[in-house]
Amino acid sequence: MTTWHADEALLADYVSGDADPLLGASLxxxxxxxxxxxxxxxxxxxxxxxxxxWARIQDHAExxxxxxxxxxxxxxxxxxxxxxxxxxxxxxxxxxxxGLATTVAFAGFGAAWGGTHGLALFLLVAPLVPVAxxxxxxxxxxxxxxxxxxxxxxPEARLLLLRSAAVxxxxxxxxxxxxxxxxxxxxxxxxxxxxxxxxxxVVLAASTWARPVYVAVVLGVGWVVAVGAASWAxxxxxxxxxxxxxxxxxxxxxxxxxxxxxxxxxxxxGSSS
Amino acid sequence: xxxARTVSLTGVTKRYxxxxxxxxxxxxxxxxxxxxxxxxxxxxTTFLRIVATVLAPDAGEVRLLGRIPDTPDRLAEVRxxxxxxxxxxxxxxxxxxxxxxxxxxxxxxxxxxxxxxDEVRRVLSLVDLGDLxxxxxxxxxxxxxxxxxxxxxxxxxxELLLLDEPTTGVDPEQxxxxxxxxxxxxxxxxxLLSTHQTEDxxxxxxxxxxxxxxxxxxxxxxxxxxxxxxxxxxxADAPDRAARASWRTGSGRHRNVGxxxxxxxxxAEPTLEDAYLLLLGDRARTTAVAA
Numbered sequence: 001m002t003t004w005h006a007d008e009a010l011l012a013d014y015v016s017g018d019a020d021p022l023l024g025a026s027l028x029x030x031x032x033x034x035x036x037x038x039x040x041x042x043x044x045x046x047x048x049x050x051x052x053x054w055a056r057i058q059d060h061a062e063x064x065x066x067x068x069x070x071x072x073x074x075x076x077x078x079x080x081x082x083x084x085x086x087x088x089x090x091x092x093x094x095x096x097x098x099g100l101a102t103t104v105a106f107a108g109f110g111a112a113w114g115g116t117h118g119l120a121l122f123l124l125v126a127p128l129v130p131v132a133x134x135x136x137x138x139x140x141x142x143x144x145x146x147x148x149x150x151x152x153x154x155p156e157a158r159l160l161l162l163r164s165a166a167v168x169x170x171x172x173x174x175x176x177x178x179x180x181x182x183x184x185x186x187x188x189x190x191x192x193x194x195x196x197x198x199x200x201x202v203v204l205a206a207s208t209w210a211r212p213v214y215v216a217v218v219l220g221v222g223w224v225v226a227v228g229a230a231s232w233a234x235x236x237x238x239x240x241x242x243x244x245x246x247x248x249x250x251x252x253x254x255x256x257x258x259x260x261x262x263x264x265x266x267x268x269x270g271s272s273s
Numbered sequence: 274x275x276x277a278r279t280v281s282l283t284g285v286t287k288r289y290x291x292x293x294x295x296x297x298x299x300x301x302x303x304x305x306x307x308x309x310x311x312x313x314x315x316x317x318t319t320f321l322r323i324v325a326t327v328l329a330p331d332a333g334e335v336r337l338l339g340r341i342p343d344t345p346d347r348l349a350e351v352r353x354x355x356x357x358x359x360x361x362x363x364x365x366x367x368x369x370x371x372x373x374x375x376x377x378x379x380x381x382x383x384x385x386x387x388x389x390x391d392e393v394r395r396v397l398s399l400v401d402l403g404d405l406x407x408x409x410x411x412x413x414x415x416x417x418x419x420x421x422x423x424x425x426x427x428x429x430x431x432e433l434l435l436l437d438e439p440t441t442g443v444d445p446e447q448x449x450x451x452x453x454x455x456x457x458x459x460x461x462x463x464x465l466l467s468t469h470q471t472e473d474x475x476x477x478x479x480x481x482x483x484x485x486x487x488x489x490x491x492x493x494x495x496x497x498x499x500x501x502x503x504x505x506x507x508x509a510d511a512p513d514r515a516a517r518a519s520w521r522t523g524s525g526r527h528r529n530v531g532x533x534x535x536x537x538x539x540x541a542e543p544t545l546e547d548a549y550l551l552l553l554g555d556r557a558r559t560t561a562v563a564a
Contacts, residue, residue: 059390062371062406080386081379088365088376144363145377148425151325151357152380153349267345268329 006030006037008044015044073166082162085154089163090143091136092170101174104129108178120236122182124227126175127196128220133167134200135216142213157266164204172196191240195223198252205255208262278303278336279433279463280324285333287319287487294319296487297333306459308474308495309467310549311484317467318360318437320484324465325357325435338433353382356431360438360467362422364410370397370421371406377425396424399454401447415442423451427458434464440473452476471546475499481545483552491552495545502543502551506530509538517554530554 006014006027013019014027031038066074066084069092073083090096107125110118138160140146150156172193179189199219206215223239230238238244280302287295295316309317322328323335326342334341337355342348364373374393383389397406400420410418419442426434439455440448455477458464468474474481474495481498483491491498507529512519516531529535530547531554 059387062369062394063375063390064369064372079384081384084376084379090365093367144365145373147322147327147359148357148362148377148422149380150327151352151355152377153352153382154380155345155349264345267348268343 004030005034006040008040011037011041012044015041069166078162085159086162086166089137089166091133091167092163096133096136097170100129100133100171104175104178108181111178112181112183116231116234116236119182119188120227120231122178123188123192123236123239124224126179126192127199128223129175130168130171130196131199131203131216131219133171134164134203135212137163137167137212139207139212141211155267157263160204160207160266161263164200168200188237188240191245194245194248194252195239198248198255199223201252201255201259205258205262208259208265279338280465281334281336282320282323283334283336285320285323285330285335287316287323287328287330293487295323295330298484298487298489300482300489300492302463302465304459304461304463305480306455306464306466306478307480307482308478309465309482309484310469310471310474311490312553314486315484316487317484319487321357321435321437321465321467322359324433325355325359326352327357351433353429354432356426356428356434358422358426358436358439362419364418364421366411368410369407370402370410370413370417370424373410373421374425374428378428381428383428392428393424396427397421399427400424401450416444416447419443420447420451423454427454430458430461432462434458434462436464437467438469439466440468440470448473471544471549475545483549485553498548498552499543499545500548502530502548504540505532505551506541506543506547507534507538508541509535511535511537513538518550 010019010023010027014024019027027037031041066080067087070080070083070087073086074080078086086092103125107122111122112118114121136142138146143149149159175196176190176193179192182189202219203212203215206212226239227236230236278301280300282298282300285295285298286293294314298316298320300320309320311317319328323330324337326337326348337351340347340351342351365376368376371393374397375389378389378393383392394403394406397403400423402417402420402424405413405417410421413421419439423436423439426436426439436455440451443451452473455464455466459477466473466478478495480493481491481495482489483498507513507516508522508526509529510526512521512527513529513531513533513535515533516529516535518530519527522528528541529538530550534540
């Protein structure tokens, strides 16, 4: 049992890192078996570093690590607050994305091996994927805390557009990939993008008047009827006939124009009404 | 005195399919807690939604925190200084209490992570949820969820705090805690508190507004409303069929709220609830006579 104990100056120097390396190593050895010196050195250790560590632990436990999508958005240049808000969109949840991937894969394989009916299935699904994603990204029908968020200063239009962009970025590549399964890589594999983008623009423009989900449902029913009618005539690709493609382009352009003209309406008194 | 008014509504009207929810309402509020009472459908929630800037009136002028929020910039300025607890508040799936309030804090432009998290902890502690921050909201009780909802309204100590039935589902002990929080908020902010709990109004508010069918039926100090029931509340051994309301109390005697004294009755100290019942009872009688 040792009778030697470190003096206060040595303890203070050790804690501050100013002790002679040899003396410091010796003190370290001593502290492992001297309870008295361990108790005395504690008063030299400031609580600030411990508190900082504890605060980090607490923050990690409470806030958790940002979600994968949130971190990805930050890497792509989004600010962390924007990334947090965008990642909370219902149509960007893992369950939605899994459902989307499954549906699109099913439609793609249908197009590859299902003949005319398979192609019809693909054309039925592909343009509606981004439409549904945008409709379920934001609004009173999909966000239980929508009204509370509306009373907050974050611009509603910005949230809608950011989430819509994120939905398009996640859904379009998947669907384009599935489109590669369309036999002979025909023009159909990509031309569905025109109605998809046009309908998405219509949902966004119409959401300045009406609820996005309602608009998407109306568009969806119309598209199903159109593809159904074309399939009945054994030519589902007729919905992508050149004349109709021009119509989709015009429709999309008009919708974008309307959206630009009316977007500020989101950030007016009582935009929920 | 106009400058001290945080909220000023002039001739505000809101109709739903032709039925007026608010009918040419003129009201102004300054710092302190005002209770909004009224039966279901009286217009309380519509009134709070208009003041919270989530619903536009059909007619009339709304002035909030010294400005008319008629441009996006002015609207955002008002919303920065406003806290709102809606009557029915849902929570997106998968959130913890901390995560949800943090999400709301971002919407309220708390962009820097560290001070935002400190503020989230502060408001969750205020509503006595400091130990449940990591619990999923879906696993919380109804009263605890209501306190999470209240916590987000308290973010940033807003100058204008709008609370639509904040104590619904909250147990008596927690209700007292929340009263303490709200009374402190009322010392620096304008707090509008819509509720069916007359005891909350009596405990917290110095002013009460009674709305009925979209119109203001009473607006004044709580004591003035209580005073309207003086001499109209009786304790008797039997119920009084002519009374506006009559019920058997825990002591076995019957509390009769009405005009005439039942036989053998003795006058009782009126409460805000008695006065409120009488006020609405007078309305019913007036309507019946008019018909």
